[in-house]
Amino acid sequence: QLQWAKENVSSNVYVGAQNVSLFGFGAYTGEISAEALKDIGVEWTIIGHSERRTLFGETDEVVLKKTTRALEQGLKVIFCFGEVLAEREANQTIDVVNRQISGLKSLKPEHWNNIVLAYEPVWAIGTGKVATPEQAQEVHQHVRKWISSEISAEVAQNLRIIYGGSVNEKNCGDLIKQGDVDGFLVGGASLKPEFAKIVETCNTHNVSA
Numbered sequence: 001q002l003q004w005a006k007e008n009v010s011s012n013v014y015v016g017a018q019n020v021s022l023f024g025f026g027a028y029t030g031e032i033s034a035e036a037l038k039d040i041g042v043e044w045t046i047i048g049h050s051e052r053r054t055l056f057g058e059t060d061e062v063v064l065k066k067t068t069r070a071l072e073q074g075l076k077v078i079f080c081f082g083e084v085l086a087e088r089e090a091n092q093t094i095d096v097v098n099r100q101i102s103g104l105k106s107l108k109p110e111h112w113n114n115i116v117l118a119y120e121p122v123w124a125i126g127t128g129k130v131a132t133p134e135q136a137q138e139v140h141q142h143v144r145k146w147i148s149s150e151i152s153a154e155v156a157q158n159l160r161i162i163y164g165g166s167v168n169e170k171n172c173g174d175l176i177k178q179g180d181v182d183g184f185l186v187g188g189a190s191l192k193p194e195f196a197k198i199v200e201t202c203n204t205h206n207v208s209a
Contacts, residue, residue, distance in 0.1 A: 016044030046080060134178075160182040164185030
């Protein structure tokens with residue numbers, strides 16, 4: 001299906017995978033390697049989505065290794081992170097986020113041109129709940145400051161940090177007005193007509209969806 005999409009969608013639409021293997025070519029039944037994705041012209045992959053972390057047991061270490069390998073193979077990466085409801089209610093959001101992104105310090109300087117960070121509070125994914133604009137901005141701003149401190153101010157300024165979690169046509173406008181929200185990782189709404197409104201809203205603010 002990825003190859004079909006690549007061959008049939010408009011040339012100004014990038015095609016991405018929802019996951020990529022930790023491994024290269026070899027006896028890894030069911031896995032899709034970065035090399036295979038590149039071979040069919042796929043440019044992007046999502047790594048670290050909450051469902052991969054919770055349902056498939058992908059640890060922070062595995063997510064980092066997959067991210068590093070995908071970047072080294074020439075893919076661009078949407079790196080996902082975010083807290084579950086219990087962690088949010090226990091005021092542990094920033095601690096969890098710090099833990100999940102801390103390994104990014106090991107990336108090579110050139111890798112930062114090919115990575116987008118996606119904050120996805122797990123309690124807001126597919127639930128109809130959504131982080132308030134203020135909650136999203138708090139995390140995005142923290143991450144940008146962390147990147148500035150731990151990586152460089154230039155990387156922090158140029159880095160896209162996008163939000164994912166029950167984004168829809170009604171809430172996208174308020175979310176995108178936040179200073180450190182650079183676009184959206186859209187799930188269910190991307191399959192509905194309202195996605196056009198989300199894209200239009202992002203275009204108005206010169207960011208991505």
